[in-house]
Amino acid sequence: xxxxxxxxxxxxxxxxxxxxxxxxxxxxxxxxxxxxxxxxxxxxxxxxxxxxxxxxxxxxxxxxxxxxxxxxxxxxxxxxxxxxxxxxxxxxxxxxxxxxxxxxxxxxxxxxxxxxxxxxxxxxxxxxxxxxxxxxxxxxxxxxxxxxxxxxxxxxxxxxxxxxxxxxxxxxxxxxxxxxxxxxxxxxxxxxxxxxxxxxxxxxxxxxxxxxxxxxxxxxxxxxxxxxxxxxxxxxxxxxxxxxxxxxxxxxxxxxxxxxxxxxxxxxxxxxxxxxxxxxxxxxxxxxxxxxxxxxxxxxxxxxxxxxxxxxxxxxxxxxxxxxxxxxx
Numbered sequence: 001x002x003x004x005x006x007x008x009x010x011x012x013x014x015x016x017x018x019x020x021x022x023x024x025x026x027x028x029x030x031x032x033x034x035x036x037x038x039x040x041x042x043x044x045x046x047x048x049x050x051x052x053x054x055x056x057x058x059x060x061x062x063x064x065x066x067x068x069x070x071x072x073x074x075x076x077x078x079x080x081x082x083x084x085x086x087x088x089x090x091x092x093x094x095x096x097x098x099x100x101x102x103x104x105x106x107x108x109x110x111x112x113x114x115x116x117x118x119x120x121x122x123x124x125x126x127x128x129x130x131x132x133x134x135x136x137x138x139x140x141x142x143x144x145x146x147x148x149x150x151x152x153x154x155x156x157x158x159x160x161x162x163x164x165x166x167x168x169x170x171x172x173x174x175x176x177x178x179x180x181x182x183x184x185x186x187x188x189x190x191x192x193x194x195x196x197x198x199x200x201x202x203x204x205x206x207x208x209x210x211x212x213x214x215x216x217x218x219x220x221x222x223x224x225x226x227x228x229x230x231x232x233x234x235x236x237x238x239x240x241x242x243x244x245x246x247x248x249x250x251x252x253x254x255x256x257x258x259x260x261x262x263x264x265x266x267x268x269x270x271x272x273x274x275x276x277x278x279x280x281x282x283x284x285x286x287x288x289x290x291x292x293x294x295x296x297x298x299x300x301x302x303x304x305x306x307x308x309x310x311x312x313x314x315x316x317x318x319x320x321x322x323x324x325x326x327x328x329x
Contacts, residue, residue, distance in 0.1 A: 028270030033093055034067045041089070041097040043082030049131070049294070050098045050257050056290045060280045069096075076295035078167070079103040080114050087121035089169040091264035098128065103254045105313040106156065106168045106257070112328045119314075124306040125259040126274045127299035128281065129291055131210045133169060133255055135241065136147040138205040139222055146226050146246050149206070151183040160184045162206035163195045166255070170210050173318050176248065201221060209284060210255075212295035230254065236295050254313060256299055258306060270290055270303060 025178045040058055051073060058069030074082030079100050106120050135146070141151045153160045162184050164170050170186055177184060178312050187289035196213050198204040198224055207214075215222040218237065225240045231254070231290050234240060259272060259277060278300045280286055291298055301309070 004140055030266065030272050032271060034065055036092075036094065037070055038069045039072050039095045039186075040069050041072045041082055041095060041215055043074060043097075043099050043103065046071075046073050047210070048073075048075070052294075053128070053257070053296075054098045057123075057277065057280060057284070060286065061123045061276065063303055064276060064280075068281060071084050072255075078107055078110070078171035080107060080111075081115070083118070083122075084116045086260060087116045087262055089262045091123075091262040091266075093261065093265055093269035093273070095262060096120075096125070097260045097262075099260050100166075101254060101258070101313060102166050102168060104112075104258070104310060106166075106258075106317045106321075108314075109318050110328060121263050122260040123265050123270060124262050124303050124310060125261060125270055126277055126303065127256055127258045127301050127306045127309060128256055128277075129296040130213075130232070130299050131255045131257070132232075132234040132236070132295050132297060134211040134214065134218075134234065134237070135206070135226045135229060136199060136214055136218070136223045137207075137226065138199055138202040139224045140202055141224075142310050144224065144226070146180070146248075147244075149226060150180045154181070157183045158185055158304050161187045161204045162208065163187050163198060163204050164208040165210075167194065168317065168320075169229070169255070172281055173208055175320065175323070179249065212294060215295060216293045231298075231299060234295060235292050235297060248315055254316075256279065258299075258310075265318060274303060 038061070041053050042048070042054055043051045051071060054071055058071065061069050074085045080103050082097070083103040084096065084097055086099065087093035104122070106241055107114050108118055137143055139151060141149070143152055160183070162173060164173060171213060173186065176182065184206060193210055196217070199207040200217055208229060211228070214223055216234065218225055225237060226232050226241050227243050227246055230244055231242060231244060233242060259273070261273070281298055281300050287298055
């Protein structure tokens, strides 16, 4: 054997040893994970849906793993601020992120530029829950169906106004307006409590909002629910029909919160996170208290299934934005 051949064999052997070492290192890291506190970034402020849910989930993870989950609220910028903070974090499993569908699927079509790549910067772990969006009206309007609301809006052109929290939901309302020939006007969103108060007072009598925000008003009769914007009925109000059931042809107003990690996080850690989160969320007592009672619907799936959902939602978002003639801001 020549000296060159021996050197080649030595290099090959070294490469094999390194590969084997790396192969065993990742599972070992996942087996030991976590060994210190985990930071959980949310894209909403304290008291928001994702904040409340993440604190409950974090308590369960701490009980199981013995390590605290520290909530890091990063609201603002149409949820772009928190999403970028997640993407910029080290991909070591010690930053996990609960992120809404908007910055992952819609915002790239709503803004001329965003400070991150939503397609390459995040690794999906699992979808967590869908928000049941409900179209409600102040009961003084005395309408019970979408058709009656449309007729009422035509009878008083450009005087009925509506509120909704996110641009994708506004696109949903505008698509419905065009499809049915309605005549209503959007009012800029200020905040969840402001929206509920405006609808309840009748100053802005129409709203497309998460059902968890208006449970009391629906039960007391101060608001009337016409439809849910999702493709499924609300578990809290199963008698409210979906948009598709009323003949609407556009895409549903899908709104969800999912669990992500920075891109490049080791897959064994992602799998460990996913499996433990699924176990917690699928427990009947946790699901009823932290999802069903808040008007949320469990959406637990695998990283591959979640990635496919995101691809489909992103394609739908691009189509809806183009059909609406939306000019990125």
